[in-house]
Every structure is written in C-alpha cells, then in structure tokens.
Amino acid sequence: MITEVQKHRLKEGVSIAERATAKSSSLPILSSILVDAKKNSLEIIGTDLEIGVRYRMLADTQEEGGVAIPAKSLSSFVSTISGDGVSLETKGEHLLVKSKDFETKLKTLSSEEFPIIPSLKTGGGTITLVARDLCEGISQVVGFSGTMQARPELSGVHFSFAGQELRLAATDIFRLAEKTIFLSEKQTEETSFIIPQRAAKEIVSLFGDREGNVLLHLSPTQIMCEYNRDRDPLAPHIQLVSRVMEGEFPAYQNHIPSSGKVSLRMSREELLSHLRAAGIFAGKSNEVRFIIRPKKGDVSIFAQNTETGESSSRLRGEGEGEELRISFNWKFFADGLSQIKTEHVDMLCSSEEGPTLLRPAGKSDFFYLVAPLRA
Amino acid sequence: MTKEELWQTVLSQLQFKISPANFATWLKNTYVLAKNDGIVTISVPNNFSKEWLENKYHKTILQILRSIDESIRDASYTVERSAPVKKELSPPAPASDQLELQGVSTHRITNLNPRYVFDNFIVGPFNELAHAAAWAVVQNPGTVYNPLFVYGGVGLGKTHLLQATGNQISQEAPEKKIRYISSERFTSEVVTGIRNHTINAFRALYRDVDILIIDDIQFLAGKDKTQEELFHTFNALHEKGKQVIFSSDRPPKAIPSLEERLRSRFEGGMIADISLPDFETRMAILKIKTQERESPISDEICEYIASNIHRNVRELEGALNRIIAFWRLHNREPSLQDIKSMLKSVIHNPNKMVTPKKIIEAVSEFYDIKEKDIVASSRKREIVRPRQVAMYLFRQELKSSFPFIGKKFGGRDHTTAMYAYDRVSKEVQESEMFLDEISLIRQRIYGG
Numbered sequence: 044m045i046t047e048v049q050k051h052r053l054k055e056g057v058s059i060a061e062r063a064t065a066k067s068s069s070l071p072i073l074s075s076i077l078v079d080a081k082k083n084s085l086e087i088i089g090t091d092l093e094i095g096v097r098y099r100m101l102a103d104t105q106e107e108g109g110v111a112i113p114a115k116s117l118s119s120f121v122s123t124i125s126g127d128g129v130s131l132e133t134k135g136e137h138l139l140v141k142s143k144d145f146e147t148k149l150k151t152l153s154s155e156e157f158p159i160i161p162s163l164k165t166g167g168g169t170i171t172l173v174a175r176d177l178c179e180g181i182s183q184v185v186g187f188s189g190t191m192q193a194r195p196e197l198s199g200v201h202f203s204f205a206g207q208e209l210r211l212a213a214t215d216i217f218r219l220a221e222k223t224i225f226l227s228e229k230q231t232e233e234t235s236f237i238i239p240q241r242a243a244k245e246i247v248s249l250f251g252d253r254e255g256n257v258l259l260h261l262s263p264t265q266i267m268c269e270y271n272r273d274r275d276p277l278a279p280h281i282q283l284v285s286r287v288m289e290g291e292f293p294a295y296q297n298h299i300p301s302s303g304k305v306s307l308r309m310s311r312e313e314l315l316s317h318l319r320a321a322g323i324f325a326g327k328s329n330e331v332r333f334i335i336r337p338k339k340g341d342v343s344i345f346a347q348n349t350e351t352g353e354s355s356s357r358l359r360g361e362g363e364g365e366e367l368r369i370s371f372n373w374k375f376f377a378d379g380l381s382q383i384k385t386e387h388v389d390m391l392c393s394s395e396e397g398p399t400l401l402r403p404a405g406k407s408d409f410f411y412l413v414a415p416l417r418a
Numbered sequence: 419m420t421k422e423e424l425w426q427t428v429l430s431q432l433q434f435k436i437s438p439a440n441f442a443t444w445l446k447n448t449y450v451l452a453k454n455d456g457i458v459t460i461s462v463p464n465n466f467s468k469e470w471l472e473n474k475y476h477k478t479i480l481q482i483l484r485s486i487d488e489s490i491r492d493a494s495y496t497v498e499r500s501a502p503v504k505k506e507l508s509p510p511a512p513a514s515d516q517l518e519l520q521g522v523s524t525h526r527i528t529n530l531n532p533r534y535v536f537d538n539f540i541v542g543p544f545n546e547l548a549h550a551a552a553w554a555v556v557q558n559p560g561t562v563y564n565p566l567f568v569y570g571g572v573g574l575g576k577t578h579l580l581q582a583t584g585n586q587i588s589q590e591a592p593e594k595k596i597r598y599i600s601s602e603r604f605t606s607e608v609v610t611g612i613r614n615h616t617i618n619a620f621r622a623l624y625r626d627v628d629i630l631i632i633d634d635i636q637f638l639a640g641k642d643k644t645q646e647e648l649f650h651t652f653n654a655l656h657e658k659g660k661q662v663i664f665s666s667d668r669p670p671k672a673i674p675s676l677e678e679r680l681r682s683r684f685e686g687g688m689i690a691d692i693s694l695p696d697f698e699t700r701m702a703i704l705k706i707k708t709q710e711r712e713s714p715i716s717d718e719i720c721e722y723i724a725s726n727i728h729r730n731v732r733e734l735e736g737a738l739n740r741i742i743a744f745w746r747l748h749n750r751e752p753s754l755q756d757i758k759s760m761l762k763s764v765i766h767n768p769n770k771m772v773t774p775k776k777i778i779e780a781v782s783e784f785y786d787i788k789e790k791d792i793v794a795s796s797r798k799r800e801i802v803r804p805r806q807v808a809m810y811l812f813r814q815e816l817k818s819s820f821p822f823i824g825k826k827f828g829g830r831d832h833t834t835a836m837y838a839y840d841r842v843s844k845e846v847q848e849s850e851m852f853l854d855e856i857s858l859i860r861q862r863i864y865g866g
Contacts, residue, residue, distance in 0.1 A: 070443045092443070092466045156440075159473055161465030264497040265465050286464050349614060396526070417526075 044108035046080040047130040056098035060089030061114045063096035072156045079109030095160040099280040109154040167262035178251040180222040188240040189215030196290025200243040203235035219412040242285035300393035305364030311388040321346040322373045324354040331373040370416040379411030421450040456491035529598040534581035542699030548690035559661040563688030570692030573732030576665040594628040625654045636666045700724035780862040781808040810842035
C-alpha cells in the first residue's frame with residue numbers, strides 16, 4: 044500500500060474508527076483499526092462485531108492494499124502530527140507514515156485477520172433523515188434504555204416508521220421516553236426495529252454535528268447509517284453498520300394516559316430545582332412525594348429520611364383535577380424533565396398508581412412516562 | 419448422519435485448522451439449518467460471522483463437508499431472524515405497569531382480595547354459626563357482634579369468611595373505611611412505627627377506620643408491645659362503635675402468652691368456630707370449584723375425593739388441581755384408578771403406628787444404653803433419666819395409664835411413672851435444649 048491523504052481527514056477517520064473497536068476481546072484483532080487503500084480513496088475501519096464503522100476519504104493511491112494497526116498507538120500518534128499531507132506506505136511488517144517533518148514506523152498486524160464489515164444487501168429500503176434531527180431525537184431517549192439481561196429487547200432504542208413520522212422510544216419498564224421526528228417523505232411501508240443502545244449512541248456521536256442528511260438502509264438483520272454530504276467526493280463518507288436486536292418492543296401506546304385525574308402546567312426550571320432540593324432528603328429509595336392541589340394552583344414536594352432530615356417546598360402549578368398524592372423516584376422524574384427543553388412542562392397523572400406523563404408545554408413531539416412509587 | 423452430527427464432525431475437524439480465538443469468535447452458535455439437494459444451509463448468529471465464513475472459511479468448510487458426504491455440492495450461510503416486525507404490536511407485555519405484583523390483586527387501601535366473596539363461600543353445618551355471625555356484622559357493622567372472633571383449623575375458610583365480610587361491607591357501604599391486615603403485618607407496622615418515630619401516624623391510621631379486620635391473631639402471642647397497641651386501638655374503635663373482626667386458629671383461651679385484658683376483650687363479643695366440613699359440604703365445595711374451572715369432573719371422582727380428604731378444604735382444592743392438571747396434560751378424563759394413584763400421597767399421610775417397643779428402642783438408641791437397662795431396676799443416674807423420658811413419651815404418645823407404664827418398666831409403682839411424667843413435662847417447659855432433645859427422639863420414633 045502506498046497512498047497520500049490529508050492529515051485532518053486521517054485524524055478524524057482514526058478517531059471515529061477507534062470508537063468502534065473492542066477494548067478487550069478474545070480476538071485481539073478487534074482492538075485494531077484496518078487502514079485500507081483503494082483506488083482514489085482510503086478507508087479506515089473499526090469494529091467490535093456488534094457495530095462496524097467505515098470512514099472513507101479521498102486519497103492519492105499508487106498501490107492498493109490494507110494493514111491492521113493497533114488502534115491505541117495509531118490514534119495517539121495521529122493526533123500529534125502536524126503538516127497537511129501525510130503519506131502512508133507499507134514496508135514489510137511496518138506502516139511507514141511520512142510527511143515533510145517526520146517519518147514514523149508503526150507495527151502492523153495482518154489485514155487477513157480483520158473481520159469483514161458485512162455489506163447490506165439492497166432492497167430492504169432506504170430512508171433519508173436530517174442528521175441533526177435524528178441525533179437530537181436519539182439523544183433525548185437513548186438514556187432510558189434498560190440494562191436487564193432478561194429482557195434484551197429493552198436494552199436498545201426502538202425505531203418505528205409510519206406515514207410521515209419516525210417514533211424513537213426507549214424504556215427500562217420504570218420509565219419510557221418517546222420522540223417523534225417528522226420526515227420529509229411519506230413512508231409507503233410501516234417498519235419498526237430495535238438497535239442496541241451502543242449503536243444509537245455512536246450514531247449520535249458520529250453524525251450529531253454534521254450538516255445535511257443521513258441515509259438509513261434497512262435489512263431484516265442489520266441497519267446501516269450512511270453519511271455523505273451531497274454526494275460530495277471531497278467530503279468524507281461515513282458508514283455505521285449495526286445489528287438489529289431480536290425481540291419485540293412492548294406495546295406502550297396503551298399505557299399513555301390520555302385523560303386523567305390531574306393535568307398541570309409548571310415551570311420546568313423551578314420544578315427541577317425543587318426536585319433536586321427534595322432529592323437530598325429522599326433517602327435510599329429516592330422517594331419524593333407530590334401533593335398536587337390543582338384547585339389552589341399549587342404543588343407541594345416533600346421528602347424525608349431519618350439520616351438527613353426532611354424538606355418540603357411548594358411551587359405554582361396551574362391546571363385542573365382533584366387533589367392527588369403521588370410518589371416518585373425523584374431521579375427518574377428529573378431525568379425525564381431534563382430531556383424537555385421548553386420553559387414550561389405539562390404533567391398528566393392518570394391515578395396514584397398509573398404512569399404519569401411529562402410533556403413539553405404546547406408540543407407533542409416528545410413525552411416521558413414515569414411509573415410512580417407505591418406506598 | 420443427522421444434521422447435528424454432520425456439523426459436529428465439521429467443527430471437530432475445523433478446530434485444528436484455525437486458531438482457538440478465531441474458532442470461538444466465528445463458530446459460536448452456528449448450526450446446520452437444513453440440507454437440501456446437496457446444499458447445506460448453516461445458521462450463523464450475525465452478519466459478521468456470515469461474511470467471515472463466506473469469505474474466509476468457506477473453502478475449508480466445504481472441503482470437510484464433501485469429505486464426509488460426497489453428495490454435498492455447496493454450503494450457504496444465513497442469519498436466522500424474523501423479518502422486521504410489520505407493526506403488529508400485540509397488546510401484552512405492559513411497559514409501565516411492571517411495578518404491579520402479578521397475580522395478587524388486592525385492593526390498595528383495604529388490602530382485601532376481591533376474589534373472596536360470600537357468593538363462593540359454601541355454608542354447611544360446620545360453619546353455619548360463623549357465617550351467620552359474619553352476615554349479621556355485614557348488616558349492622560359495629561352494633562351486633564363486636565368484636566367478632568372466628569376460629570378454626572387451617573384451610574377451613576377463615577380468611578375467606580373475613581375477606582368476604584370486608585368485601586360485602588365495602589360493596590354495600592362504600593364510604594366505610596375498611597382495613598384488612600394480617601397480624602404479622604400489624605406487628606411489623608408497629609415495629610416500623612417505633613423505629614421511625616411514626617407510631618402516632620400508625621395509631622391515627624388504625625383509629626380512623628370503620629371496620630378493622632385482623633387475620634391470624636394467634637401470631638401475636640408473646641409480642642407484648644404489639645398486643646398493647648392492639649389493645650389501645652381496639653378500645654378506641656370499640657368506644658366509637660366501629661366493627662372489629664379477628665380470626666385465629668384456636669379460641670382466645672388457648673392462645674399462649676396473650677395478655678389477660680386482650681383475651682377478655684376477644685371473648686367479649688361473639689366467638690364463632692369453624693369445624694371440619696361434613697361429606698355433603700365437601701361434595702358441594704368440589705362441585706362449585708369444578709364449575710369455576712369449567713372442568714366437568716364426574717360425581718364418582720368427586721365422591722372419592724370428598725370421602726378421602728376430610729380435614730382441610732385447601733387440600734380438597736389441591737387434589738382437584740392435580741386432577742385438572744392431569745386432564746390437561748393427558749387430554750383425557752382420568753379414571754378412578756388414576757386418581758387413586760395420584761392422590762396417594764395426599765390421602766395416606768404417613769401416620770405411622772407407635773408401639774411401646776419402638777419408644778423404648780428409640781430412647782435407648784438415642785442415649786446409647788441397652789434396652790434392657792431401661793426396664794431393669796438400676797437407679798444409676800445415666801439410666802434413670804432416659805427411663806423418665808421414655809415414661810413421659812409413653813404417656814404423651816401412647817396415652818398409656820400410669821399403672822401400665824409402671825408395669826412396663828420393671829413393675830414399678832404408678833406414682834413413679836407420675837413423678838417421671840411431671841418432672842419431664844416441667845423440664846420441657848423450662849429448657850429449650852431439652853425440648854429439642856425430646857423432639858429429636860420423637861423424630862426417631864416416627865421416622866424409624
């Protein structure tokens with residue numbers, strides 16, 4: 044392999060591919076990155092066999108070929124280099140990295156051993172999404188995925204395409220978040236699948252601050268998320284392949300309270316700070332008690348434990364319904380609240396025992412369900 | 419050669435051709451899915467394995483396959499998986515209701531289980547009185563029989579009657595505050611109250627109810643602080659004319675270490691007992707239960723169960739459950755013979771015969787002395803004590819008369835036997851260790 048690339052592209056590619064490598068695995072090759080020179084391009088690939096990332100940049104290749112290089116040494120080295128153009132060349136068991144200021148030899152592993160990133164057979168459908176919308180949506184729900192071994196289908200993010208909407212959802216059975224993203228094109232077919240939490244997080248970090256669209260290619264067993272801005276040959280081409288998880292996501296639609304005992308509108312900032320204050324006194328169970336009096340227009344938040352003491356505070360909450368006493372794990376409550384970005388938040392309680400809904404005031408593209416604690 | 423054997427053979431040969439790490443990574447969870455027309459389809463867990471096997475090991479695998487079976491022409495690899503779900507989210511698997519306990523659906527405030535109602539409570543001569551008293555309480559809570567004290571053996575329907583009373587009252591007078599609680603929970607609430615200094619809240623909670631139902635009150639024995647709390651709670655409720663209902667497995671007099679003032683209060687209202695159901699009632703219970711489960715079991719079988727299980731309604735239901743399970747499993751109605759063998763363990767309880775010989779044997783074995791020494795005239799200390807224990811057991815287990823015991827033990831006087839019995843009885847009460855000793859010997863008698 045003999046090729047020449049731009050330094051900042053190489054840097055970006057290596058740091059992206061490194062994130063996908065497996066840190067500790069029975070297969071040592073998984074902690075390395077594959078650098079593969081093709082005609083006019085250089086690909087940098089990392090995988091842990093759950094997800095795979097491929098970064099392609101423009102390169103002036105004289106001789107094709109690939110080598111695997113331990114991710115750690117390559118990325119720490121690449122982050123230090125200066126200059127614009129960098130040339131890469133294999134020499135026996137080493138990779139020679141050269142610019143006008145330096146010449147470095149890196150030990151390599153055989154590229155023969157490196158896993159092949161599965162290619163996606165076309166035909167499963169492709170959906171175009173705005174990168175920023177998708178990543179923002181995922182980041183609002185991805186934190187609520189469960190970690191239970193017994194229910195693997197809950198340890199991912201559920202994608203459900205229908206009509207002109209994409210619904211992203213994640214739950215750990217105590218709480219659930221759903222984000223709706225509006226699509227530019229109407230979907231002819233309804234599809235849904237679950238991708239692992241890690242893959243979802245990687246999508247956010249790979250494409251979160253990129254302009255333009257990402258393409259989502261679907262197949263029954265895996266998905267590929269692809270970014271190539273305006274098909275610009277100069278811009279890098281990034282692909283992320285992930286497996287699709289088995290199992291069926293719970294049908295949560297039936298649990299969304301539509302009407303309830305109490306509906307309230309509160310200041311989000313105020314509620315959050317009251318909760319945090321109460322949280323200090325909430326003890327091990329994190330239990331914080333709400334006493335909601337819609338007629339008076341106020342909400343009391345109360346917490347106590349024998350070690351730290353007790354706290355009681357009050358804030359304004361306008362709405363309607365009967366007086367209600369309900370307890371929550373305050374951390375769960377605050378987690379959901381912090382994913383809401385508007386100034387005010389709507390709260391809807393079905394009963395003392397049913398799930399409570401939180402929603403940004405006046406918006407319907409996001410909601411958060413949290414189960415109350417039983418007395 | 420089966421598909422499993424075929425793949426086993428391939429794997430066994432392949433393991434020597436590739437490194438162990440690669441073998442473990444790429445061939446984990448693979449198996450042969452099908453073999454059709456000379457093409458072997460291999461199932462792999464994910465697309466990475468698929469790509470790898472297709473591109474790297476295909477040749478080797480095919481070579482091995484062909485060496486085993488020449489008719490094999492090719493191998494293909496597939497990731498087995500259902501297609502993306504086409505939006506048919508089925509209703510079960512609740513997402514946010516998981517905090518609920520499955521199966522037990524007790525009311526949150528009253529603690530009553532709605533399953534227990536008067537409609538499925540079967541009345542017979544054995545529980546007539548208790549039932550009538552409970553009905554009277556439903557009609558006029560707090561006035562006629564206050565407190566109502568129901569007692570009876572295990573599995574005879576005390577809890578059912580209590581809960582049914584609560585449910586009926588809550589139906590007829592929904593505004594009444596009802597609270598059903600087991601005495602064990604009552605105790606633990608007292609303990610929590612003391613620990614967290616919330617005993618006042620506890621008192622307020624219980625003195626505010628209209629109907630208080632406490633189940634299995636005999637467990638309060640020896641819990642003095644709880645008894646005291648109950649005493650005050652009871653007084654407060656009784657004063658205000660609120661109904662209190664208790665259940666126990668024995669009459670108040672027979673509950674050990676129960677404070678006198680509490681005992682007299684239990685006895686101050688109505689005491690109703692539930693005894694063993696007679697044959698007709700047992701039949702009626704079985705009939706109702708079979709109807710509930712919609713499994714038509716013949717009269718003959720019902721009669722057999724009813725005539726053989728007489729002491730416990732719960733066992734009756736258990737026997738019925740077994741039969742229904744058998745039915746579902748074998749998909750045919752069990753014959754009487756099947757039922758006899760099925761219920762053998764329930765019906766023939768291992769009530770072994772106890773003989774004087776067995777007791778002497780067990781005692782001498784336990785204390786490691788000769789059998790004949792026990793009945794001999796020796797007055798050595800290490801012999802006298804086992805002898806007294808044996809005499810005690812004669813009296814307890816065989817209900818022998820004292821003169822008979824005396825005669826059995828080398829023609830001693832009946833007063834010797836009486837003295838031995840008194841002494842051992844006293845010691846059993848005083849010393850835990852000695853009690854254990856006696857129960858170990860008892861185990862030998864019944865177990866051997």
